[in-house]
Amino acid sequence: MSQHYANTHVDTAIATADDADAEHHDGGFRPRAMTNTAEIDSTISHPGSVRINVKGAFIVDGTEQPATPANGYSNANGSYHEGKDIRLPNHTAVVSHIAVDIGGSLAKLVYFSREAHSTEPGGRLNFHSFETDRVDDCIEFMRHLKDNQLALNGSKPKDLCIMATGGGAFKYHDKIKKALGVxxxxxxxxxxxxxxxxxxxTEIPREVFTYSETEPMQFVQPEADIYPYMLVNIGSGVSILKVSGPRKYERVGGTSLGGGTLWGLLSLLTPADSFDDMLDMAAQGDNAKVDMLVGDIYGTDYNKIGLKSTAIASSFGKVFRMKREAENEAEDSENTTHDHLQPSQQIQESSSNTSSVPQPKTRTDAVSRFSASDISRSLLYAISNNIGQIAYLHSHIHGLSHIYFGGSFIRGHPQTMNTLSYAIRFWSKGEKQAYFLRHEGYLGAVGAFLNRQPRNWGRRGSFEGDGAALEERLRERRGGDNEREMAA
Structure with missing residues (x-):
């Protein structure tokens, strides 16, 4: 096993690219056959884990869709196919489970499928997401996968199991179980x-990368020596985790101002119907029309403290002044019109106004001067800058130089990644680095997928921790079997 999964009794076991052909056995090495159904069956009586053979794994680039029966399913009603499947050319074992991570905003789905009509071995991990408000569509998609289990990966529908994580694993547990009967x-x-x-x-080439405007997507090679590091997971809210080893982590901070904040505020301020619409608008916007910049205050850079003229001094700082100017212009225009009325018309209008209740200014009056794109970009920067600075402060407190950003908030959006990366470089004076992932929104779903325990492994939770209690029970069982054999 690779270094980070060296513990024999962790729930996940992975045959890595370096050691898939051999593994430790009684102090030496023995050849390792390709994963097969018999090996999985043996783990029921010989505790270990379902092995996901990742030797030769790679990301399928482009918009190519998986050649599976699921390919015909409509990606409507808030669903989205990621289009970055992970090809596992050497994994041949049956995989009879689906993993889903249901958060406050999105439900992320991961499942394995074989290559239809292909003579090549292996298959691929597929990635699909749904808006949580449309969780029924997600369940229906899982029903489709269940009905096609035999064609997808060789298992029968009745063998299907759902691995669920996130808050929705509790909120929608009974609903999923009842709908699918699994x-x-x-x-x-x-x-x-x-x-x-x-x-x-550690396992997937061209997955992790750094980002800047001058050097976008500089890929980092997989490595085994990765600890300690910090994970900033940006979903509806933000959780910051310090990771010191395999399954050794603690939540050291976070903030409620995350993707849900951006989504919620922009749904009030813009006509966007989805998070992707909001990101598209942000890409076209000019935050300088909404934000107060250093240059607006000083007229130039503020070099003494390292601030460029384009740095944001106050998010949405121009809105109040420009809104007030617009209101004054409207009042002046109204007064000018009133002055041009005939005396009899002025008297009639005055009489009408005294009997009516003053009307509040409408939303259109307030924001008509600002485009939805400019507002979107400004708020995106505000949320991202806040997260970046909080992330740096926690990395400084805990002495961590590797900072990984995950979560569906990022969505591969250049402005978001550049803002987070710039914040880390700026505040750390270039000593710390921000890292991003091509499957940033699927960390939890993939973790649940890999955490699959075969059916009939006994009481849930018996394989947690360092496995000492389990090992003791196995020794006792083996001792009892030997005694019965001797008695016979």
Missing amino acids: DVLREEEMACLIIGLDFFI
């Missing part, structure tokens, strides 16, 4: 995030 196993959310991130960092 086991729904809940997995701890933070643990799944770390399992998923460790998998991506």
